[in-house]
Amino acid sequence: MKEHKQIKDWGLGLTGPTIIAGPCSAETPEQIEQICIEMKENNVIPSMFRAGIWKPRTRPGSFEGIGEEGLKWMEIVRHHLNIPITVEVGNAAHAEIALRNNVDVVWVGARTTVNPFAVQEIADALAGSDIPVMVKNPMNPDLDLWMGALERFHAVGLTKLAAIHRGFSDAYDKRYRNKPNWSMPMHLKRVWTGMEVINDPSHIVGKRDGILEISQKAMNFGLDGLMIETHHDPDKAWSDAKQQVTPARLKEILSAIDFKKPLESEQPSEKLNDLRRAVDHLDDQLLDILQERFAVIDQIGAHKREHHLSVFQSNRWKEVMEGRTEKGVKKNLSEKFMRELLYCIHEESVKRQEKQLREADTVKK
Numbered sequence: 521m522k523e524h525k526q527i528k529d530w531g532l533g534l535t536g537p538t539i540i541a542g543p544c545s546a547e548t549p550e551q552i553e554q555i556c557i558e559m560k561e562n563n564v565i566p567s568m569f570r571a572g573i574w575k576p577r578t579r580p581g582s583f584e585g586i587g588e589e590g591l592k593w594m595e596i597v598r599h600h601l602n603i604p605i606t607v608e609v610g611n612a613a614h615a616e617i618a619l620r621n622n623v624d625v626v627w628v629g630a631r632t633t634v635n636p637f638a639v640q641e642i643a644d645a646l647a648g649s650d651i652p653v654m655v656k657n658p659m660n661p662d663l664d665l666w667m668g669a670l671e672r673f674h675a676v677g678l679t680k681l682a683a684i685h686r687g688f689s690d691a692y693d694k695r696y697r698n699k700p701n702w703s704m705p706m707h708l709k710r711v712w713t714g715m716e717v718i719n720d721p722s723h724i725v726g727k728r729d730g731i732l733e734i735s736q737k738a739m740n741f742g743l744d745g746l747m748i749e750t751h752h753d754p755d756k757a758w759s760d761a762k763q764q765v766t767p768a769r770l771k772e773i774l775s776a777i778d779f780k781k782p783l784e785s786e787q788p789s790e791k792l793n794d795l796r797r798a799v800d801h802l803d804d805q806l807l808d809i810l811q812e813r814f815a816v817i818d819q820i821g822a823h824k825r826e827h828h829l830s831v832f833q834s835n836r837w838k839e840v841m842e843g844r845t846e847k848g849v850k851k852n853l854s855e856k857f858m859r860e861l862l863y864c865i866h867e868e869s870v871k872r873q874e875k876q877l878r879e880a881d882t883v884k885k
């Protein structure tokens with residue numbers, strides 16, 4: 521994906537961290553107005569107002585959203601709060617209606633991100649507009665599917681993009697409604713420098729308690745904003761009653777969070793520069809050691825070639841894996857990290873040796 525724009529460049533006058541708040545579903549004009557009034561009273565004006573207009577429900581029979589009529593009520597939000605509006609679109613028709621009703625930002629929900637056909641249809645419907653699009657992670661922890669959806673929007677010329685981490689469905693781990701996976705948002709940010717990821721603690725936790733903790737964690741990891749479902753009377757909400765908070769509680773949550781800033785926003789201190797230089801030096805040593813290790817691996821490879829031995833030697837490998845992991849754990853390195861590191865090194869070793877055997881075969885033929 522070529523350049524995409526950051527939230528501050530969407531032209532909506534937003535600066536980070538982006539706080540998106542509003543009800544799970546738009547229910548009535550009175551509800552929308554009351555939420556706005558309470559946001560004002562509590563002096564908690566989000567960067568964007570969210571409202572579900574079309575609700576993809578797991579099973580039929582629950583409230584499936586008010587539809588286009590609800591978009592007219594967004595004028596109430598503009599009147600009271602004067603902030604951009606974002607809604608979820610689940611198909612091409614929703615996308616067209618959202619554009620017609622001057623919605624400022626759309627998001628694609630987890631149940632839609634899983635379906636490349638639906639994503640493509642939405643992208644085609646939005647093509648030609650300049651609307652920003654936020655893509656929630658798919659239900660299942662499939663990074664490619666998430667990236668693929670963002671790429672589909674980019675491919676039709678929509679470059680105002682962001683991702684939303686709302687956690688992943690997990691059949692066994694019931695601590696969360698949707699289990700967070702902090703590596704995936706960080707991976708997105710590594711692959712696409714500058715890709716901003718908003719965290720959605722409401723859908724991760726699934727209940728009011730714990731929203732603060734998950735929000736703080738997201739900020740610690742360096743995510744770029746929060747989407748928190750907010751309702752003036754959460755217990756009476758028509759959807760997601762358990763996980764919505766009042767504007768007063770939203771204010772408390774936001775005041776309690778220690779928002780972290782990216783280092784790029786200021787000059788690094790001398791101390792940090794010194795420490796980073798030390799890391800650079802150690803990394804150089806690490807590379808020298810790896811180079812040396814692989815030179816020995818190549819010598820073992822030559823020996824195997826000569827004596828017709830296979831490259832993968834499970835007993836030796838087991839010994840290396842178990843022995844080094846134990847040593848690493850004693851040095852305060854996590855077992856998971858040790859196993860992943862050793863696995864990676866071993867993969868490379870056997871691939872190099874296999875290449876040596878193959879090259880020897882080619883010479884013979």
Ligand SMILES: C=C(O[C@@H]1C=C(C(=O)O)C=C[C@H]1O)C(=O)O
Nearest residue numbers: 820831832833836837840866869
């Ligand atoms: C280096 C060897 O080849 C492979 C690579 C190993 C390693 O990287 O430590 C260990 C066992 C083998 O599967 C070997 O046989 O000793």
